[in-house]
Amino acid sequence: MQLGLQLGYWGAAPPSNAPELIAAAEDAGFDAVFTAEAWGSDAFTPLAWWGAATxxxxxxxxxxxxxxxxxxxxxxxxxxLDHLSGGRFMLGLGVSGPQVVEGWYGQPFAKPLARTREYVRIVRDVLAREAPVTNDGPHYPLPYTGPGALGLGKPLRPITHPLRADLPILLGAEGPKNVALTAEIADGWLPIFYSPRLAAVYDEWLAEGFARPGARRKREDFEIVSTCQVIVTEDRRSAIDAQKPTLAHYIGGMGAPGMNFHADLIARAGFEDAVAEITALFQAGKRAEAVAAVPDELVDELSIVGDADHVREGIARREAAGVTMLLVGGRTPAEVRALGALVHSDAGVAG
Known part of the structure; x- marks a missing residue:
């Protein structure tokens, strides 16, 4: 099992200890460091700034x-970033949701699968640099000839020669059609919440994509990089409770009523009643009650919280389900080093 450090997106201010966490992760044998974005900090700039020290x-x-x-x-x-890092960059992409896409970016959310397919194809054409890049698709036409166009657009190739035409592209996907598309066109999958009990279902979705004509990868060379909070502790009660506010927020607040992909995924894992209750409470402004409604079983399904033996078992369960990398957080360098030592030690599950 590989480990990735998830730095995420910023809250009200930048994290103060990110460089120390990254240094600890590299020293502890972590395979990767990831950043994210929502509607505040962007993902590329922190990765370039902090990644320069790796x-x-x-x-x-x-x-x-x-x-x-x-x-x-x-x-x-x-x-x-691939040039600056000497070929160490991975591009993780996602469609987000209608609240962010239409409310923050002022773009239409419709047809996310078709947009994703078109988007990835253009990115790959740029990286291949085999010819001036054109696209006759409806979502990202190149050259642009729509309303307001002067008709002077010229197909171009990147001035800079990309370091790798096969730079890995991973997709964040949650629904069956999105996951199948990911298996077809991407190099890896970035599930934000991975439920091991749904492993057989995920396998069916992925298999559909791998079986499509022209599929880019096979299962054996396809990465599954799963976000998963891993906390080694003797105080399971406190650690489980600490995960609940984030889960309640994603279930009740990170999506529009009737269209919350995170909530849909968690409901598929067998928590339909809890999702309905948490959503209703969150949308009614009863945040504390929504947090209290998150079942311990849900935290256990999506996270690994417990003593060292429990953590090893949880990691082994996900490895058996096909996960190739766990994307974990860490509050202190000591926590990051301890987790790296646990996973990569002879007593751990893999090195």
Whole structure:
């Protein structure tokens, strides 16, 4: 099992100890460091700034939002970071949701699968640099000839030669069609919540994508990078309770009523009643009650919280389910080093 450090997106201010956490992760044998974005800090800038102090770990985005940038602009970021890091960059992409896409970026959310397919194809064409990039699709036409166009657009190739045409692209996906598309066109999958009890269902979705004509990967060379809070502690009660506010927020507040992909995924894992209750309480402004309604069983399904033996068992369970990397957080360098030592020790599950 590989480990990735998830730095996430910023809250009201930048995290003060990110450089120390990254240094500890690299020293502790972590395979990668990831950043994210929502509607505040972006994912690329912190990765470039902090990643400059690293020499071994891969650097990834989990995730960059499609509607934040055109495909060509995103490809420019990717090829730039790949050069600066010596070929260590991974591009993680996601469609986000209608509240962010239409409310923050002022873009239409409709047809997310078709947009994703078109977006990834353009990014790959830029990175391949085989010809001037054109696209006749409806979502990202190149050259642009729509309303307001002067008709002077010219197909272009990137001035900078990309370091790798096959730079890895991973997709954040939660529903069956999105996961199948990910298996078809991407190099890896970034599930924000991975339920081991749904492993057989995930396998069916992935298999559909791998079986499509022209699929990019096979299962054996496809990465599954799962966000998973891993906390080694003797105080399970306190640690489980500490996870509940975040879960309540994602279930009740990170999506529009009737269209919350996070809530849908968790409901599929067998928590329909809890999701309905948490959503109703959260939307009624009863945040504390919503947090209290998060079942311990749900925290256990999506996180690994307990003593060292319990953590090893939880990691082994996810490894058996097909996860190749756990994307974990860490509050202190000591926590990061301890987790690295646990996973990579002879007593751990893998090295």
């Amino acid at each position: 020499s071994r770990v891969r650097l990834g985005t989990s995730v960059v939002q499609l509607s934040a940038r055109t495909p060509a602009a995103c490809a420019m970021h990717a090829l730039t």
